[in-house]
Amino acid sequence: MTVVEDRPATAEAPQPRRVNPLWALLRNSWRQLTSMRTALVLLFLLAVAAIPGSYFPQTSVNRERVSQYYTAHPDLAPWVARLGGFDVFASAWFAAIYLLLFTSLVGCVLPRLRDHARAMASMPPTAPKRLERLPQHAAASTRPEDPATAAASLARTLRRKLFRTRVVKLPDGGFSVAAEKGYLKETGNLLFHFALLAVLIGVGFGHWYGWHGNRLLVTGADQGFCNTITQYDDSALGPRVDAGDLPKFCMRMTDFEATYQSTGQPKSFLASVEVKEGNGTYQPADFTVNDPLRLHHANVHLIGQGYAPILRYTDKYGVSQTKIVPFLPTDAMQTSTGVAQFPDVNIDPKTNQRDPKLQVGFEGVFLPTGSTDGSATSTFPAANNPMLYLAAYRGNLGLDVGKAGSVYALDRGQITNGELKKVSGERPYALKPGQTWTLDDGSKLEFVGTRQFATLSIRYDPTQTMVLAGAVLGLLGLMLSLFVHRRRVWFRVSPAEGPDTGGSVIEAGGLPRTDYPGFAAEFAALTRTDTDGGPPGHAEEGTP
Structure with a gap:
């Protein structure tokens, strides 16, 4: 019979709870x-x-x-x-x-x-009733030991194989031996993710509290620099770093050695410098491309190199100026382009006034190893046959207007509007070290020689160790996650039936918690029985 419950007429049906859409x-x-x-x-x-x-x-x-x-x-x-x-x-x-x-x-x-x-705090569950339904199953075998002894022996064997075990007495007088292994898989997975978080945090804080600057440093004691923002070619400070927070050190490069293979491919680079930190004295140091110079709160990396021709210009009044001008490499053979600008020349000694229309600039190409056919391309990166091809310009260089420009090329706008005119003819003039070029107004340009320069990147990353540790731990966690497999095995030890009391019957089952192709072989090894039909692992106890 179906009973229908009547509700009072005054009772109202419960209204569904309204969910805030936001x-x-x-x-x-x-x-x-x-x-x-x-x-x-x-x-x-x-x-x-x-x-x-x-x-x-x-x-x-x-x-x-x-x-x-x-x-x-x-x-x-x-x-x-x-x-x-x-x-x-x-x-x-x-x-x-x-x-x-x-x-x-x-x-x-x-x-x-x-x-x-x-999961780590909990114990493995007891054996299910139907072990034969598990992916791995071992048929029951009889042992002469009583169930308690057999269960204890199994537990000891599994613990030696690094299984976490749990022995539970069943209502029928038997025992359930549950074992689980492979918790390190999830540990490795979590370790990998936490390591990735550490790397992300390290990169973020490194950006906040780190700084870096690039500096082109020419060899010679007269070309040194100190660690201040104004002496960098370009620099960037983290949002939490001020210019006054930079460590105090000065550096000058005494020598730069570069070796090449016969094909022109670089073989090695070695920069020799003298460094003074704080109020100390200059100390010699060497560093290479893959071995930076490590200072207090700063690392100096070698990221490039090239040549700086030494040019001496003597104006029409006989006043000389010497400049060391870095030329920018454009190919693997160190074919380099650059410009030498002399804005403060041709000052009339009578009036001591400078005519901005008589400024002089030289633009051209430097070849460490010039070819015999006169082509403007270097044939080898070492300075075996230095050649300098220059074009001369006279006029207003456009340096007095305060507009930023390239230090490796003349202002093309000044050339276009006629403020800067070419005075050297159509073909560039070729110079070798020691040679002099006399211009139309009697002024002279001498190619004195060359020096080498190195492009340095000075950096400080306070979380570099943290990022490295995160990368190593992430790799370790990934290996654990890939090569460790979580699995469970159960043994049900029941009292044997028959006239001979004291014996036990053992049945086993196994379940891989993850995809593990080798679990069948491992389960077979765990449940292997000897010729006498002994319990799994019992032979390790010294009992046949």
């Missing part, structure tokens, strides 16, 4: 953001976003190459700059991916850490 949207968005799938997608996007940083030259690494890119791609370079292509790792879109990935990882890892801690 709260529901935020909750669902958080769940999507903190899912493992989203974290993997963001990690992939971060890797893709880093590709432009490897393809395009970065301002923070080498501003000279960025200038070269503007010269080679005048139409494309402004668009790349607008999209942050020359400063990828400081761009807003890269920071957005970075922060989203950090948030997603935190949301993924913390709940999994809680669940893993609970």
Whole structure:
């Protein structure tokens, strides 16, 4: 008979609870953001976003190459700059991916850490009733020991094989031996994710509290520099760093040695410098490309090298000026371009006034090893046959207007509007070290010789050790996650039936918690019985 319950007429049906749509949207968005799938997608996007940083030259690494890119791609370079292509790792879109990935990882890892801690604190469950339904099963075998002794023997054997074991007495007088192994798989997984978080945190704090600067340093005691912002060619300080926070040191390069193979491919570079830290004295030091010079709160990296011709210009009044002018390499053979500008020449000794229309500039190409056919291309990167091809210009160099310009080329606008005129003819003039070029007004330019220069990147990253430790721990966690497998085995030890009391019957089952092709062989080894039909692992106890 069906009973129908009547409700009072005054009773009202419960109204469904209204859900705040904004709260529901935020909750669902958080769940999507903190899912493992989203974290993997963001990690992939971060890797893709880093590709432009490897393809395009970065301002923070080498501003000279960025200038070269503007010269080679005048139409494309402004668009790349607008999209942050020359400063990828400081761009807003890269920071957005970075922060989203950090948030997603935190949301993924913390709940999994809680669940893993609970799993580590809990014991393996007792044996299920139907062991034959498990992926691995071993038929029952009879042993002469009583169930308690057999269960204790099994537990000891499994513990020696690093299984966590649990022995439970059953209502029928038998025992359940449960064992589990492979907790390090999830430990490694969590370790990998925490290491990734450590790397992200380290990179973030390294950006905040770190700094870097690039400096082109020519050999010679007269070409040294000290660690101040004004003496860097370009520099960048972290948001939490002031100019006064920079460590105090001075450096001068005494020698630079470069060796090459017969094909011109570089073999080795060695920079010899003298460094004075704080109020100390100058101390010699050497460093190479892969072995930076490590100072207190600063590392000096060697990232480039080239040649600086020494030019002496004597104006029409007989006044001489000498300049050491770095030329920028343009190919692997150190074919280099550059400019030497002399704005403070041709000063009339009677009036002591400078005529800005009589400024002089020389622009051309330097070849470490010039060819015999006169081509403007070096045949070898070492200075075996230095050649200098120059064109002379006279007029207003455009240096007095305060507009920023390249130090490796003359102002093309001044040449276009006629303020700066070429006075050397159509063909560049060729000079070798020691030779002199006399211009039309009687002034002279002497190619004195060359010095080598090194492009240095001075950096400080306070979280470098943290990032390195995170990378090592991440690799360790990944190895544990890939090569450790979690699995469970159960043994049910029941009293034997029959006239001979004291015996026991053992049945086993196994369940891999993850994909583990080798579990069948491991389970077979654990449940292997001898010719007498003894319990698994009992032979290790010295009993046949």
